[in-house]
Amino acid sequence: MDKTSGDRVTPVADGTPELTRAVDGRLLGGVAAGLARHLGVDPVVVRLAFMALSVGGIGIAVYVALFFFVPAEETERGDGAEERTADGRRKGRDISQLVAYVGLAAGLGFLFLLFGGVFDPLLWFVVFGTLGAVILWQQANPGQRDEWMTSTVGRGKGLMRAGAGILLVVVGVIGFLVFQEQLQNARAGLTFAFTLLAGVALIVAPWIVGLVRERDAERRERIRNAERAELAAHIHDSVLHTLTLIQRRAEDPREVQRLARVQERALRSWLYQRPADAETTVSPALERVAAEVEEEHGIPIEVVCVGDCPVDDGLHAMLRSAREAMVNASKYAGTDTISVFGEVEPEEVLVFVRDRGAGFDLDAIPEDRMGVRGSILGRMDRHGGSARIRTAPGEGTEVQLRMPRIPEM
Amino acid sequence: MGRVPVVGDDSNTTFNDGDAPPRVVIVDDHRLFRSGVRGELGDAVDVVGEAGDVDSAVQVIERVQPDLVLLDVHLPGGGGVEVLRRVLARHPQIRFLALSVSDAAEDVIGVVRGGARGYVTKTISGRELADAIVRVADGDAVFSPRLAGFVLDAFSATDAPPVDPELDRLTQREREVLRHIARGYAYKEVAKELFISVKTVETHVSSVLRKLQLSNRHELSRWATARRLV
Numbered sequence: 001m002d003k004t005s006g007d008r009v010t011p012v013a014d015g016t017p018e019l020t021r022a023v024d025g026r027l028l029g030g031v032a033a034g035l036a037r038h039l040g041v042d043p044v045v046v047r048l049a050f051m052a053l054s055v056g057g058i059g060i061a062v063y064v065a066l067f068f069f070v071p072a073e074e075t076e077r078g079d080g081a082e083e084r085t086a087d088g089r090r091k092g093r094d095i096s097q098l099v100a101y102v103g104l105a106a107g108l109g110f111l112f113l114l115f116g117g118v119f120d121p122l123l124w125f126v127v128f129g130t131l132g133a134v135i136l137w138q139q140a141n142p143g144q145r146d147e148w149m150t151s152t153v154g155r156g157k158g159l160m161r162a163g164a165g166i167l168l169v170v171v172g173v174i175g176f177l178v179f180q181e182q183l184q185n186a187r188a189g190l191t192f193a194f195t196l197l198a199g200v201a202l203i204v205a206p207w208i209v210g211l212v213r214e215r216d217a218e219r220r221e222r223i224r225n226a227e228r229a230e231l232a233a234h235i236h237d238s239v240l241h242t243l244t245l246i247q248r249r250a251e252d253p254r255e256v257q258r259l260a261r262v263q264e265r266a267l268r269s270w271l272y273q274r275p276a277d278a279e280t281t282v283s284p285a286l287e288r289v290a291a292e293v294e295e296e297h298g299i300p301i302e303v304v305c306v307g308d309c310p311v312d313d314g315l316h317a318m319l320r321s322a323r324e325a326m327v328n329a330s331k332y333a334g335t336d337t338i339s340v341f342g343e344v345e346p347e348e349v350l351v352f353v354r355d356r357g358a359g360f361d362l363d364a365i366p367e368d369r370m371g372v373r374g375s376i377l378g379r380m381d382r383h384g385g386s387a388r389i390r391t392a393p394g395e396g397t398e399v400q401l402r403m404p405r406i407p408e409m
Numbered sequence: 410m411g412r413v414p415v416v417g418d419d420s421n422t423t424f425n426d427g428d429a430p431p432r433v434v435i436v437d438d439h440r441l442f443r444s445g446v447r448g449e450l451g452d453a454v455d456v457v458g459e460a461g462d463v464d465s466a467v468q469v470i471e472r473v474q475p476d477l478v479l480l481d482v483h484l485p486g487g488g489g490v491e492v493l494r495r496v497l498a499r500h501p502q503i504r505f506l507a508l509s510v511s512d513a514a515e516d517v518i519g520v521v522r523g524g525a526r527g528y529v530t531k532t533i534s535g536r537e538l539a540d541a542i543v544r545v546a547d548g549d550a551v552f553s554p555r556l557a558g559f560v561l562d563a564f565s566a567t568d569a570p571p572v573d574p575e576l577d578r579l580t581q582r583e584r585e586v587l588r589h590i591a592r593g594y595a596y597k598e599v600a601k602e603l604f605i606s607v608k609t610v611e612t613h614v615s616s617v618l619r620k621l622q623l624s625n626r627h628e629l630s631r632w633a634t635a636r637r638l639v
Contacts, residue, residue: 300532304558304591307565339554339593343561352592398592 129172132165238266258298265291282315282349283308286342289323297330300337307344309405315349317383318403324375325353325399333357333397348404356396362389376401431546434458434473436466436492437481437508442531446479449535454542462486467495470503477546480525482509482516493523506545508533514559522622527551549611550618557590560621576624579617586613 242263249255283305290301311319322340329338335357343350372389376399380387385403433454435443438461447456458473460466463486470478470492478496480489489507496503507525509516510532517528526545529538530553541551552560564579579587582603589599596614600607 302554302593304554306558306561306591341554341558341588341592343588343591354593356593 125172125175129169129176132168132170132172234270238270239263254298257300258295261300262295265294281308281310282319282342282344285311285319286322286340286351289319290326290340293323293326293330297327299330299335301326301330301340302337303340303342305342305344309344309349312406314383314385314403314406317379318349318351318385318401321376321379321387321401322351322353322399324372324379325401328372328399329353329355329357329397332360335396344405346405348402351401352398353401354396354398359391359393359395359397361393362391430455431476431542432457432473433477433479433542433546434460434466434470434475435479436460436469436484436489437479438462438484439481446535446538450539450542451535453539463488463491463495466492470496471500474500475503477504477506477542479542480505480507480520482507482511482520489520489525490523493520493525497524504545504548506542506551508538514562517556517559518563518621521556521618524622526618527553528556529553530555550614552587552590552614552617554591554593557587560617561587561591564620576620579620583613583617586610587617590614 242259246256246259249259286305287303290303294301309315322342326338326340329335333355335355337355339352339354341350341352341354376389377387380401380403383403385401387402388400389397390400391397430452431454433450433456435446435456436459437443437446440461443459443461447459450456454477457475458469460469461484463484466478466480466484478492480492482489484492489505489509493505497505505525507517507520507528508531509520509528510530511517521528526548527541527550529541529551533541533553545551560579561584564577564584585603586599589602590596594602596607596610600610603610
């Protein structure tokens with residue numbers, strides 16, 4: 001019995017540094033390193049002590065027991081402990097790596113000596129047990145445990161993995177005992193062990209659950225505080241700033257209106273943020289263009305957009321034409337509001353820029369007024385679209401832009 | 410014609426005969442805004458009551474029985490939709506015009522589906538607001554350019570076949586009218602543009618409103634249920 005448990009221990013202890021290394025955990029060798037730090041001795045000493053103890057079987061029990069307590073201890077100690085480990089990590093890792101390989105080699109050699117071949121079923125049960133233990137081990141790694149506790153998806157997966165690990169260990173142990181024909185002898189010990197484990201689980205479970213809950217609550221509170229701080233910062237930077245400006249410019253109603261509009265738009269986009277990127281699709285791009293023109297010229301521009309699609313070269317030209325039309329309306333119409341309507345249809349994109357202002361006689365525009373002829377009509381033509389301007393003195397102006405869509409791949 | 414059966418089709422309305430200005434209750438949780446609106450509206454309407462939350466709004470409306478309620482979308486106690494639900498169940502003749510600073514589609518669509526006959530943003534000028542109030546009190550629907558845009562959006566997505574073509578699709582003419590409204594045209598201008606009478610424009614808009622309220626189109630339900638409004 002002593003001998004068998006000793007066989008099992010060696011590979012388990014081997015698995016430790018290997019796995020920690022793979023996940024780049026904060027504590028090398030999990031228990032051993034933590035314990036070493038706690039006791040103020042070199043981790044190697046603790047690790048060797050564990051290995052020595054494991055031959056007798058006690059090492060495992062101690063290790064497993066500590067295993068459940070050490071992480072909790074670490075969270076309580078907080079950031080200070082983490083910082084302290086950080087510098088010791090590199091050195092510790094090298095040593096433990098060495099220990100791991102030596103341990104692994106020793107364990108494998110021991111196994112071969114004991115069973116004398118790869119085909120001995122006993123070896124396979126040992127492998128089963130080891131595999132299960134390794135899975136459980138990985139499960140309990142501090143980094144992974146974090147996600148295990150917080151996300152429900154991770155938790156489901158984690159439980160499944162833990163279940164698989166436990167199953168493998170149980171199969172390994174029982175199979176091993178059966179083949180060693182020691183199941184009868186071991187039964188009493190096993191019963192005692194399981195009873196003890198169940199008892200400990202009963203005692204510890206509520207405590208662990210409480211700890212997890214407390215941690216969740218803390219995390220939530222932290223997120224909430226961060227959000228509040230962000231909101232406060234935003235309001236301070238933008239809204240309060242604008243209000244101050246407005247008070248100082250109170251004698252200039254136009255400027256006050258402009259400031260209020262700019263702030264309103266900023267706040268709005270912050271509150272109802274659209275996921276789409278301003279540069280890549282038509283609807284936010286059109287709104288952005290309107291916002292820019294409005295900021296420059298101080299005439300409110302109302303944008304309504306139906307549908308959306310990615311911006312290509314032609315649509316880019318269209319947006320620039322629309323911008324020119326908005327600028328013209330802001331400058332010359334003498335109205336207090338401009339309406340912009342964009343519609344994305346399957347075959348084409350339409351943009352209307354309309355004001356109810358002075359209007360003008362289209363034929364009377366001098367040739368050198370580049371705004372309308374060059375920037376709007378000409379540009380749309382060059383990119384395969386078309387533009388129409390409907391206007392008459394006193395009737396307001398509407399610029400209609402039309403650009404065919406290039407079919408998507 | 411031009412009336413929306415959902416919210417009570419009473420062609421022989423007794424409230425707004427002749428030239429008497431419509432009696433209006435203003436429901437908004439910002440007192441400053443209420444008094445601002447009151448001042449801006451002046452003599453165009455007769456403000457007979459004010460309320461700042463859902464419960465007091467329902468009480469005031471039941472007591473004074475106004476022609477129209479100017480209703481803020483966001484209200485403490487369940488929002489404008491809750492007021493609509495509680496009042497319209499017993500007093501289907503009272504009309505609602507929704508007013509909000511929000512541009513969010515679910516707010517706009519939600520409150521219109523809840524029974525409001527129109528939706529305007531708070532940036533609207535006093536004169537335009539008075540116009541809108543008179544129009545809604547007369548039984549018409551009032552669509553702001555933004556609302557028109559949302560409706561076009563909601564009805565244009567053609568992925569799913571309509572369950573009820575009568576309700577789930579806009580006619581070509583209705584789309585035309587909405588497009589012009591979205592472009593910033595007033596009803597009168599739309600009429601001139603499409604060579605139809607203002608009355609016909611109103612009919613189209615009311616019919617769109619009816620579809621908006623009755624249709625089970627996926628997009629509409631999605632917007633509404635996103636906020637548990639229906």
